[in-house]
Amino acid sequence: MVAERSQRGSAVEAAAEQHLQQAGLQPRARNVRYRGGELDLVMDDAGTVVFVEVRYRARSDFGGGAASVDARKCRRLAHAAQLFLQDNPTLANAPCRFDVVDATGEPPQLRWLRDAFRLDDC
Template sequence: MLKGLFSNTREKGSFYEQLALSYLKRQGLIFEAKNYYCRYGEIDLIMRDGNKMVFIEVKYRKYKGFGGAVAALSYTKQQRLRRSIHQYLTDHQLHNAEVRVDFVAIEGQNPPNIQWIKSVF
């Protein structure tokens, strides 16, 4: 179904981030921002869950081999994400905000399986 649909990796990432965003909105989260870039890295999605700021990493894998999408949240990626979150909070003067970091793993196609993991670190 999706073979040949994307001309590059960025388009594919954007498609699955939008899929995750739609899913999370249906779960009651409120959209704040997406694709926040800073010198430390990128935050895929930023949302609110009640009074909490929720920073979300989205990963897609076509197959579950090698641990699937869940295994893609490496220690190095977590460190970059932590620094990026700190930078976002500083830039937006949200020093006292309640924060949660979630992970959305998307695997397969027709239909893709979406796994939402709250408070990954």
């Protein structure tokens, strides 16, 4: 079951990345792990560093995947983003934003939430 969930997560992340690329974003990194947080996708949108959280739910009864990005998850993403920028000093002064790709159903229907939250929200 864990392997199946991992495979589904990877497939949904790949679909989200492709969706964002079709919208003009360029990939920078995928599944960047730090102690205390992970960045699913890091993309470039015309010079803006975009940290993307991909959330999948089989059903939207409880608000879909985007509803699961709570304050705790927001803080973890913000921390991981700060570490990513420290590891990539050429991006340190670039504008940044946090997007969420909400995937629901089978096959997953993708919904891209640009600028889903800001560091001030965390």
